[in-house]
Amino acid sequence: MKIRIFITLLFFTLLPFTVLGQQTGKWGDQGNGTYINPVIPADFSDLDAIRVGDDFYAISSTMQYSPGMAVLHSRDLVNWKIISHVVSDLTQISPDLNWNKMDSYGKGIWAGAIRYYKGKFWVYFGTPDDGFFMSTAENAAGPWTPLHQVWKVSGWDDCCPFCDDDGQLYFMATNFENDPKNNRKYNIHLFKMPPDGKSLLMESDSIIHQSPGSEANKLFKINGFYYHLFSEVKAEGRVLMMKRSKNILGPWETRQLNHVNKALDKEPNQGGLIQLTSGRWYFFTHHGTGDWEGRAASLLPVTWLDGWPVIGEPGKDSIGSMVWKAPKPINIPNIEKGKSANDDFNVQVLQPQWEWNYQPRADKWSLTEHKGCLRLHAFMPVNQTGGNILLKAGNMITQRSFRTASCEVTIKLDIRGMCNGGHAGLTHFSTAGTSCIGIKQFDSSRYLTYTSENKDSIGPAVKDNMVWLRSVWDFQGINRFFYSVDGKLFLPFGAKNQLTWGSYRGDRIGIFNFNTAQECGFVDIDFFRYKY
Structure with missing residues (x-):
C-alpha cells in the first residue's frame, strides 16, 4: 500500500485553545461527527x-x-x-x-x-x-x-x-x-x-x-x-x-x-x-x-x-x-462516551478507574465486609512531623480530576465505625497542594473539618452516622467543598482552593481514612458520583 495518504478534513477548523477550551470548556466527542482536543x-x-x-x-x-x-x-x-x-x-x-x-x-x-x-x-x-x-x-x-x-x-x-x-x-x-x-x-x-x-x-x-x-x-x-x-x-x-x-x-x-x-x-x-x-x-x-x-x-x-x-x-x-478541532476518525453511532467514573461498590473487585496512592495495605480495605460499600480501615501515617500529612497517609483511593466546564463529585460516608484520632473524607490531592473536607473524631465526638495548607478549620459537631461530602470545581481548577446531613441540602464549608500540579502529576480527587493516634476505626463509602 502506498504511503501517501491524503486526509480530507470536512469543515476542518483550526482554532486556538483559548477559544475552544477556556471560553467554552468543550472537549472530546461533540456528537456531530467532530471532536475537540483534548x-x-x-x-x-x-x-x-x-x-x-x-x-x-x-x-x-x-x-x-x-x-x-x-x-x-x-x-x-x-x-x-x-x-x-x-x-x-x-x-x-x-x-x-x-x-x-x-x-x-x-x-x-x-x-x-x-x-x-x-x-x-x-x-x-x-x-x-x-x-x-x-x-x-x-x-x-x-x-x-x-x-x-x-x-x-x-x-x-x-x-x-x-x-x-x-x-x-x-x-x-x-x-x-x-x-x-x-x-x-x-x-x-x-x-x-x-x-x-x-x-x-x-x-x-x-x-x-x-x-x-x-x-x-x-x-x-x-x-x-x-x-x-x-x-x-x-x-x-x-x-x-x-x-x-x-x-x-x-x-x-x-x-x-x-x-x-x-x-x-x-x-x-x-x-x-x-x-x-x-x-x-x-x-x-x-x-x-x-x-x-x-x-x-x-x-x-x-x-x-x-x-x-x-x-x-x-x-x-x-x-x-x-x-x-477535526472530524472524528471513525463515526460510530451511539458509541459509549462515559469514562466509568461512578461507583456504587456493588461488585467484589475495584473498578479500573480507581488507583491508590502507593501500594495499599491489603488488610485495611474491603469490598466484602459491608456489602455494597467500600470499607477503609484507619491506620497511622508513616510520618506525622510537619508538611502535608496526606502525603504520608495510606488508604487513599483516587481518580483523575477532569478539566471541563464544571465538575462535581459526591460521596456518601458512613462514619459510625470511627474512633478517636480518626480523620476521613474527600480530598483534592497533589504534592504541590492538598485540600480536603472530612470528619475528625476527638474527645469521643465527631466534627466537620476543612483542611487547607495543612491547617484545620473545625466546624459543627456531626451527630448522625451518615454524611454526604461534595467537591465542585470549574474549568480554571477553582474548587469549593460542600456537606450535607440528609443528602439533599448541601452547604458550603471552607474556602475556595486552586487545584494544582505537582511531581509530574495532575490533581486527583480522592477518598481517605487515617488515624493519627492509633490503629483503629473504619468508614464505609456507599457511593461515589462524578458529574463532568
Whole structure:
C-alpha cells in the first residue's frame, strides 16, 4: 500500500485553545461527527497507542499510583475507557512504592510502550531508579503476566520494544544520565532481545541518537523503512522528531514533525502513531506541559508528505502545528462516551478507574465486609512531623480530576465505625497542594473539618452516622467543598482552593481514612458520583 495518504478534513477548523477550551470548556466527542482536543481533559500522561483489528489500545504511566500502568480501550480514537492495569502490585518494582514508605513522588512507573505481536500484547516500561520491566497478556483487559524485570539499571527511561519482519526483537531506550559531568547529553540506545523478550543482548548495544533532551522513543517499520519517533528540545521548545532508514542501524535521515506554540499548544509529546483500516493515520498523545489537570490527551491527524508523517496541520515548511478541532476518525453511532467514573461498590473487585496512592495495605480495605460499600480501615501515617500529612497517609483511593466546564463529585460516608484520632473524607490531592473536607473524631465526638495548607478549620459537631461530602470545581481548577446531613441540602464549608500540579502529576480527587493516634476505626463509602 502506498504511503501517501491524503486526509480530507470536512469543515476542518483550526482554532486556538483559548477559544475552544477556556471560553467554552468543550472537549472530546461533540456528537456531530467532530471532536475537540483534548479528547480526555485529564492526567493521562506518557501515552502510547496501537490498533489491533478494529480496536485501539493505549497505555498511560501512573508513577506511584497502584495498580500501575493504566490500559485504555477505544473503538474510535476519541472515546476512551480504562479497562485494566498492567501492574497489580507495585512492590514487585520496589519496596519504596509500598504504603509504609510513601517517599517516591515523581518516580515509580514512567513512560512505556504497548505492542501486539506473536499473538499477544506486550507492555514495556521503565522507572528512573529500578530499570525496565515487561508483561504480556492475550487480552488487554487482563490478566497480565507477573511483572518481569528486563534490566536492573538507573538513569534510563522511555523504552519501546519492536518486532521485525523476521521475528527478531529489539529494545530502544534513552540513557539520560550518561555524562558524569552532567552535560545532559541523552543517548538513545538500541539492543537486540532473545525470542522471549525478557532480557537484552548487551553485546548488541548501539547508540542511534544523541542530543540534549531526546526521549519519548517509538520504533516502527512502514513500507520497508524503519521509523524512529522521539521528542527533542529545540529553541522553540520540545518538538516531535523522526528518523528513518532502510537499515535498523542506520544511516538515518532526520525530520522535525511539529512546531510548538506554547501559548496555545502545551506541546504534543509522548504518543502513538496509528494507522486506521481505512489507511488514514493519527497520533494519540499527551501534552508535555502540565497544568492542574495534568498532561491531557489529544488526537492529531497525520498527513504523509514525501514519506514523512507530519503531525497536525502541515505548514508551508512541511512541519505540522496543533489541531484543536477535526472530524472524528471513525463515526460510530451511539458509541459509549462515559469514562466509568461512578461507583456504587456493588461488585467484589475495584473498578479500573480507581488507583491508590502507593501500594495499599491489603488488610485495611474491603469490598466484602459491608456489602455494597467500600470499607477503609484507619491506620497511622508513616510520618506525622510537619508538611502535608496526606502525603504520608495510606488508604487513599483516587481518580483523575477532569478539566471541563464544571465538575462535581459526591460521596456518601458512613462514619459510625470511627474512633478517636480518626480523620476521613474527600480530598483534592497533589504534592504541590492538598485540600480536603472530612470528619475528625476527638474527645469521643465527631466534627466537620476543612483542611487547607495543612491547617484545620473545625466546624459543627456531626451527630448522625451518615454524611454526604461534595467537591465542585470549574474549568480554571477553582474548587469549593460542600456537606450535607440528609443528602439533599448541601452547604458550603471552607474556602475556595486552586487545584494544582505537582511531581509530574495532575490533581486527583480522592477518598481517605487515617488515624493519627492509633490503629483503629473504619468508614464505609456507599457511593461515589462524578458529574463532568
